[in-house]
Amino acid sequence: MDPDRVLEGLDPEQLEAARALRGPVCILAGAGTGKTRAITHRIAHAVASGVAAEQQVLAVTFTTRAAGEMRGRLRALGAPRVQARTFHAAALRQLSYFWPQVVGGPPPTLIxxxxxxxxxxxxxxxxxxxxxxxxxxxxxxxxxxxxxxxxxxxxxxxxxxxxxxxxxxxxxxxxxxxxxxxxxxxNLLDFESMLELTAAMLAERPEIAERVRDQYRYFVVDEFQDVNPLQKLLLDAWLGDRDDLCVVGDPGQTIYSFAGATPAYLTRFAAAYPHATVVRLVRDYRSTPQVVKVANDVLKRSRPIGGGDQRIELVAQRPDGPDPSYTEYDDEPAEASAVARRIAALVDSGTPAREIAVLFRTNSQSAAYEQALADAGIAFTVRGATRFFERQEIKQAVHTLRGARQGGGGEPLAGTVRPLLAPLGLTPAAPEGRQARERWESLAALAQLADDIAVERHRGSCAAPGEGGAPAAPGAGPLPAECPCGRPYTATLDDFVEELEARVATEHAPEMEGVTLASLHAAKGLEWDAVFLVGLTEGTLPIVYAETDEQVEEERRLFYVGVTRAREYLSMSWALARSPGGRKGRRPSRFLDGLRPASPSLASNRRDRSRTGKVVRCRICGNTLTDAAERKVARCADCPADYDEALLERLKEWRKDTAQRQGVPAYVVFTDATLQAVAELEPSGVSELSRISGVGAVKLERYGEAVLALCAGEEPPVPEEEGERDGG
Incomplete structure (x- = not known):
């Protein structure tokens, strides 16, 4: 590959980093500034320029997901043989290889x-x-x-x-x-002993150290602010007396000090290597100026860490977006219900559920939001739950795909995977029932991954780049055999199974459809269009046991990580009491000081409540309703329902046909709760239908005519595209 072509499209700071081909190099990269782009292009440029051979590069990161993403980018840049691994994966490979020579006997069991x-x-x-x-x-x-x-x-x-x-x-x-x-x-080996034994092996066996250092000559370490002393010991053993090392990180995202990580190795890198090249990436391509301003204001109030002020002030590159919101609620259930309503409105307006996240400080906060989203009929996935490739349906799917490859494997990938997964539960539309739906969503994500890989492999030769592409969401229908450019997708089932096995080995799971629920620690390295930071009270963020100044500052950086996950929509909220009727003794997090409106009445909160939190009374008994599902149908759960059961069945049958036709889960059209509300209220016009929770502007335009026809006892109109297709 032409070395100059590798550098195309980089901004001035990224270009400076990519052109610094010899170490030591330190890249201080703020959130959303394209650090992965900078270091992968730097590696590809070094390979294309002959500075480093592919097999002699070792790129080290902290998660299997990040390592998988790096390998994918390097493959696209023409450097597929570069080793991108976590510290543990690299150490295990070396230790396993040299174990017979160094120790002998049966290798230890990894726990x-x-x-x-x-x-x-x-x-x-x-x-x-x-x-x-x-x-x-x-x-x-x-x-x-x-x-x-x-x-x-x-x-x-x-x-x-x-x-x-x-x-x-x-x-x-x-x-x-x-x-x-x-x-x-x-004879057990834990992850820390693995690193320690590898470092000891290199220190005590010069002949092995020489072989390893001859193999790896060019080092890149991502997220260097998270390196701990044991990882640094191993890195030094790999390097020996060389300094061809590039490190990249952001001191402002140091959130693992409690686990032994220290940002000092990053912040003092220039002192350790006085001749180092230091590059600062400050252009934020992820977030709107409004989100970037909040992020900068959070860091301005922090204390410098690790020796010297290395804080990075981000410069937004995206157009303006909505102002972040700050909302106070009486209690946690009210906060969770309101967040679920806001998410439903975003989904109704076109934001994919997978591009929305609810982030919290502790995992115990997840349950309230799981319940609220389930009540609203919104799909979600909990990050940190059962690992994707450990799910039973995925194990079965991988086994099925491997078996199909043994029978040939050279057939085109497009159109092959979905039929193979159909017997396992991948139906055209998602089934009702939470367990069945979760199984379907896992299989749909696997099928979507196959389509993504087919498109990715084709992209380099596409005659109409930018026009082709896989469906936008899992389950959105099979990829056609040909790209819009007129050429067939050439990836095969063999290609997919090979990629799948690599992902299984590195736990690099595909994206799941649904709103993400995650702790702030688990969210690091990810991003979404819309982020809801919830439970922002003293004692939760900062956490109650953060007592020293250093511990509080780490909590502030955790808040900064949460803010910088948002591309466009950022909501921050807190509740004054744990449960309805409880004492409202909680205070908003100190980290909100100087960010939120100064008025204690919080005008934005009043506006939000008048819009989404108005008093709703049961139309049967007149009691005030607080539950989201009850508010939707304007009736207490235990009050007698007065709906037309035949109408509800007609609505569900229409929804099923519509979902199958569009290749989406049924709840994406309308949830059960919304259909029941329609059946109970029997709207006679657009105005009445629009007042039902769950019927936003987009759904009103898309489905309103059909729903109103069903309520009037008429047949719903045939969609235009179907009428044209059937009638010629």
Whole structure:
């Protein structure tokens, strides 16, 4: 590939980074500034220029998802053989390869979770611990190991670090020592020991170190602010006395100090390498100026960390968008219901559900939003729940696809995967029922991935770039055999299974349809069109146990991470009480000071309540309604329903046909609750229909005529495109 072509489309700062082909290089990259683009183009430029051979590059990142994305971009840039791995994946590969030579005998068993071993160690030490305490102990052992603290030194180390132990430090040290003894006796290997053994192997066996350093000569480390001392020890072992190292990171997104990470390696990089090239990426391509302003204001109020002020002031590159909203609610259920209504309005106006996220500080906050979204008939996925490739239906699907490949595998990918997945539950439209729908959504995401890969492989030779493409949403219908450019998609089932196996190995899951619910920590590295930051109260953000200045500042950076996940729509909210009727003693988070309107009455909140939170009374008994589903039908759940059952059945049958015709889940057309409200209220005109919750402007225009016809006892009109097709 022409080295100059690799550099096309980069902004001046990205170009400066990509042209700095020799290390040491430090790229300080703010949120949304295109850091992955900069470093992948830098690697591809180095390969195309002959500075580095593909096989000699090791790009290290922190998540399998990020590593998978990096490999995909490098493949598209003509450097498919570059190794992009996590620290753990790279270490495991090296340790496994050299184990027979260094140690001999059976290799150790890698453990994904420490809990069982920690539980055994606690019992042996006479330490009582429930599951929550065991998790805390496992986390404390991980912190000790990544910061190179031994059991005998734990008590003094935790005191020096100002760290609050989950129980008496002497007991933690005993359990830690017992854990290590059991691990060694059973020949078990945890992730920290894997890094430690790899680093020790390179330090103690010069001939092996020479082979590894001959293999890898060109290093790139992403998210360098999250590196911990153990990872830095391994990185130094890989480097030896060389400095061909490029690091990229953002001190403002340092949110893992509690787990042993330190931004000092990033902020003091120029001091460690006085001849280093330092590049700052400040152009934010992700978020609107309104969101960027909030992000900058959050960081302006933070304290510099890690030696020197390396804060990055972002410069927005996108057009203006809506102003962020700040809303106060009486209680948590009211907050969750209102957020669900806002999300429904966004979906009705055309925002895909997968481009919306609800972010919170603790996982325990998820339940209220799961319930509120379920009540509103909105699909959602909880990030951090069962891993995609561990789901039973996905295991079955992968097995089926592998079997189909053995029978040939050379057939075109377009049009092949959906029929293979149909017997597993991939119907044309999503079924009713939550369990069946979740299974369908997983299979639909896999089918969508096949279409995406077919389009991606075709893009380089497309005669009409920009016109072709896979359906916009999972389940939106099969990809046609030919691109609009007139050429067939050439990717095969073999190609897909090969990609799938790589993704299974690296846990690089495809995107799921539905609103994302995630903790702020789990959201790092992701982005959405619309983000709802919820539960922003003192004691939750910052969390109640953030006591020192450093801990509070880390909570502020966590808030910054949440803000910068939003591309366009940003909503921030909090509740004064936990439950309806409870004491309204909570205070908004201190991090909102200077951001939200100064008036304690919060005019924006009053406007929101007048628009979406007005008093709704039961049309049967007259009681005030608070539940979202009850408000939708204007009736208490236990009051007698007075709807036409035959009309409801006609509405559901029409919805089923419409969903199948459009290739979307039935609830995307209208939810059950909305159809029941229509059947109960029997609107006779557009004005009455538009007042029913769940019938937004887009749905009114798309389906209003048909719904009103059904309510009048008439046949719904045939869509124009169908009439044209049938009538010629």
């Amino acid at each position: 994904d979770s420490k809990l069982q071993v920690v539980a055994r160690a606690a019992r042996d030490c006479g330490v009582e611990a429930d599951r929550t305490a065991l998790r805390d102990l496992a986390s404390e052992i991980e912190w000790s190991k990544v910061t190179q603290v031994r059991p005998a030194d734990y008590e003094s180390a935790v005191a020096k670090a100002g760290r609050t132990a989950p129980m008496a430090p002497v007991e933690v040290a005993r359990v830690f020592e017992g854990y290590e003894e059991i691990r060694r006796e059973r």
